Amino acid sequence: MKLSSVRRCAAFAATAFAGVAFAAPVVVEPVNPTWEVVVADDVMSPVAAGTDAAPEIQRRMDALARTDGGTLFLRAGDYRIATPLVVPPNVTVKGDYSPTSARASTVLSIVCGKGREDGPAAVQLNAA
Numbered sequence: 593m594k595l596s597s598v599r600r601c602a603a604f605a606a607t608a609f610a611g612v613a614f615a616a617p618v619v620v621e622p623v624n625p626t627w628e629v630v631v632a633d634d635v636m637s638p639v640a641a642g643t644d645a646a647p648e649i650q651r652r653m654d655a656l657a658r659t660d661g662g663t664l665f666l667r668a669g670d671y672r673i674a675t676p677l678v679v680p681p682n683v684t685v686k687g688d689y690s691p692t693s694a695r696a697s698t699v700l701s702i703v704c705g706k707g708r709e710d711g712p713a714a715v716q717l718n719a720a
Contacts, residue, residue: 650678662683674703677716
């Protein structure tokens with residue numbers, strides 16, 4: 593399916609369900625070329641350097657979970673994870689990927705529990 597066709601379908605869906613209290617998914621154009629059409633319910637850009645991105649990522653995942661799930665797309669950049677993340681059921685997290693440059697990819701810089709053998713898991717899946 594061509595990207596323009598997907599956009600028309602998304603626009604139709606947004607119009608058809610305009611009275612419903614949820615945001616229509618959007619087609620995301622990643623920085624790097626991909627073979628798949630990336631559709632997300634929420635899109636996040638990196639937070640300020642040195643800031644823990646986990647609370648904002650968690651807030652967005654929880655919001656998606658309250659609407660029966662969806663996809664959170666993290667734009668290319670560095671996301672510092674200093675507090676644990678719990679991925680709720682029916683929530684998918686995607687990011688950008690470059691086979692030649694980590695700087696052009698979505699990177700989770702895990703510092704949560706760093707250096708601690710008994711430290712918390714940085715990312716947990718909640719199967720509920």
